[in-house]
Amino acid sequence: MPVKDELAQRRYENLVDLLESLMRAALKPKYKGYYGHLILSGDDLTEMGELKDVRRAAREAGRHLGWKPTTTLVGGRLFVIDEREVPEQIEQLAADTAAAAMDRAWREDH
Helix, strand or coil: CCHHHHHHHHHHHHHHHHHHHHHHHHCCHHHCCCCCEEEECHHHHHHHCCHHHHHHHHHHHHHHCCCCEEEEEECCEEEEEECCCCCHHHHHHHHHHHHHHHHHHHHHHC
């Protein structure tokens, strides 16, 4: 393998590791690995390299975490989302958490 290809491969593997670390850090332990997501700003993307490479690395990093990852570019930001079906127990916990947050916000406004 030519040196240039080896360097590109190492850069890609480092990008996968970085993205996997960011994804793991964004997970909420109470959801047991579900509801994973990562949002990368335009500045983040510029620092990380070519968009196609970042998207490919993000999907690979998500698969390392057991996700069914999808990537979507919106307004210059890259959204990486876990599209797995969520178990009912985790879905209910998330719904309860969202409802409690909405109740708190409503009470603060009134």
